[in-house]
Amino acid sequence: MAEGVFDGFGHAPLSTLTWGRPDERAHQPGFVAFDGTTPIDGGNPARMVFVMHAECTFLPRELASLHALGMGLRDEWALAPYGIDDATDAFFERRLVPKDFLWLAADNLNALVWGLHDWAHFHNHGPFEERAMTELQCDVSALVWLLMNRDAIGLAGDALDRVIAQMKTISKARFESEGKPFTAPYFDRRELEKLCVAHVVE
Numbered sequence: 608m609a610e611g612v613f614d615g616f617g618h619a620p621l622s623t624l625t626w627g628r629p630d631e632r633a634h635q636p637g638f639v640a641f642d643g644t645t646p647i648d649g650g651n652p653a654r655m656v657f658v659m660h661a662e663c664t665f666l667p668r669e670l671a672s673l674h675a676l677g678m679g680l681r682d683e684w685a686l687a688p689y690g691i692d693d694a695t696d697a698f699f700e701r702r703l704v705p706k707d708f709l710w711l712a713a714d715n716l717n718a719l720v721w722g723l724h725d726w727a728h729f730h731n732h733g734p735f736e737e738r739a740m741t742e743l744q745c746d747v748s749a750l751v752w753l754l755m756n757r758d759a760i761g762l763a764g765d766a767l768d769r770v771i772a773q774m775k776t777i778s779k780a781r782f783e784s785e786g787k788p789f790t791a792p793y794f795d796r797r798e799l800e801k802l803c804v805a806h807v808v809e
């Protein structure tokens with residue numbers, strides 16, 4: 608944790624994120640099985656959206672069914688995909704707990720990883736003056752959660768290693784674009800496992 612990156616580090620206590628993905632047994636039109644092989648890229652993740660389960664008039668919204676397919680969603684609202692930064696600011700300013708408002712719909716690995724990354728943003732507010740370092744800390748949070756829940760997700764070992772390597776490439780490019788050295792040791796399964804242990808001990 609680099610000093611000064613966040614002005615509200617952990618302002619909301621870390622909490623459970625409910626994740627939904629299409630279920631074949633629900634027989635919903637448009638069903639597509641969870642794809643655990645999608646590469647992690649830095650673009651806007653397709654088929655990922657935070658669905659609202661409480662009144663969120665302070666957030667930009669769109670119909671969840673535009674982004675989460677095959678899940679039986681009809682008139683539920685979701686955080687507009689362009690509104691991640693708005694939500695990060697609003698949760699901090701209002702000191703709200705994200706899980707009281709949102710759950711994550713994601714039907715592929717890339718979507719799930721960026722959903723976890725954004726979930727970390729929602730709990731830690733930063734002025735975004737150090738973009739690469741801010742993003743790095745959200746990347747590492749996402750990877751730790753992925754590692755801790757790999758069995759529930761159904762992630763094969765090599766899929767996890769692939770995600771770690773792809774996230775490292777993205778992070779390194781961010782530091783290079785800022786002309787800063789990239790020294791993060793966390794894109795390594797052993798280092799991430801240490802963070803999992805530290806988390807459990809706490």
Ligand SMILES: [Zn+2]
Nearest residue numbers: 724728742745
């Ligand atoms: Zn981010």
